Every structure is written in structure tokens, then in C-alpha cells.
Amino acid sequence: MRVSRVAFDIVLLALYLVAANPALTGVPFHEYLGVGVFVLLVAHVVASGEGLGGRGRWAQRVLNGVLLVALVFCVVSGAMVSGTLLPSLGLYATGYYFWDPLHALSAKVLLAALLVHVVLRVPAAASVLRRQLARENGR
Known part of the structure; x- marks a missing residue:
């Protein structure tokens, strides 16, 4: 794990926490940010190289x-109840109560799983981060 990956993970966590609070951002921004965070989470899984069957x-x-399952269900169900993103593509999904x-x-x-x-x-x-700080102080 490198410092750049740690920084990417911290930014990703912050973006997720903002996207996870539609009362703070408003629903339209929540939907678009949610899609962006989903793409970044996929990049995180690919960059970590662990995936489901990796080491560990x-x-x-x-x-x-x-x-993974919770993320997929959250994204798919979020798209299906979308009031902004789906209609902007000219689509509408039924089954809101499901x-x-x-x-x-x-x-x-x-x-919960993310925590x-x-x-x-x-x-x-x-x-x-400690190793990086020690290297910078040792120079």
C-alpha cells in the first residue's frame, strides 16, 4: 500500500459519506455523486488487487x-427509484414501493460493512503514513 492509495481511499471515503447523505446534498446531487462514487469504488477494488478471491x-x-452485494443492490435500487438521473435519460422505472x-x-x-x-x-x-512521515523527517 502506497501513500497515494491511502490518499485515494481517504478521498473516496469522504465522497461516499457526502453521497450517503441526501438530506445534506439534495436528491439530484446525491444521485449523480452516487454514480461517480460507484465508479471510483470499482477503481478502488481493481487497484487493491484483492477482489473477492484475492489474498487474505x-x-x-x-x-x-x-x-460488493450491498453496493450492487444499492446502485441498482437507487437507479430504479431515481427522480433525476433516470428521467434525464428518458427512462422511468415502476415498482417504487419495492x-x-x-x-x-x-x-x-x-x-455497516464499510465501517x-x-x-x-x-x-x-x-x-x-508513519513510514512516509519517518522517511520525510529522516531526509
Whole structure:
């Protein structure tokens, strides 16, 4: 893990936290930012190289699987209840009373799993930042 990856992860977490609060941003910005965060999360998974079947223990793979499933359900259900993004493409989805509760549930599961993921990764990120700080102070 490099400092640039740690910085990317911190920015991604901040963007997710903003996107996860539609009361703060408003629904239209929430929808567009949500799509952007989804793209960046895919980049994060590719950059980390771990994915679902990568190195690590089985619990880490289970957590990654829960994150992936929750993210997919959240994005798909969010698109289906979209009041801005989907209509801007000339599309409209029916089934609001199915998709809206699914979106709320998957967003809560995603947040909970993401919190666990962050707590488990903080020691590695802190180690990288400490080594970088030591290198800069040693120069």
C-alpha cells in the first residue's frame, strides 16, 4: 500500500459519506455523486488487487462479498427509484414501493460493512503514513 492509495481511499471515503447523505446534498446531487462514487469504488477494488478471491483470510473475503452485494443492490435500487438521473435519460422505472425499501436496506448494510472494512484497514494505512512521515523527517 502506497501513500497515494491511502490518499485515494481517504478521498473516496469522504465522497461516499457526502453521497450517503441526501438530506445534506439534495436528491439530484446525491444521485449523480452516487454514480461517480460507484465508479471510483470499482477503481478502488481493481487497484487493491484483492477482489473477492484475492489474498487474505476467509473473513476478509466474506466482508468483501457483503460489500460488493450491498453496493450492487444499492446502485441498482437507487437507479430504479431515481427522480433525476433516470428521467434525464428518458427512462422511468415502476415498482417504487419495492425498490425504495430495498435501497434503504442495502444502503444501511453497505454503510455497516464499510465501517467494518475501514476499521480493519486503518492499521495498514496508518503504518504507511508513519513510514512516509519517518522517511520525510529522516531526509
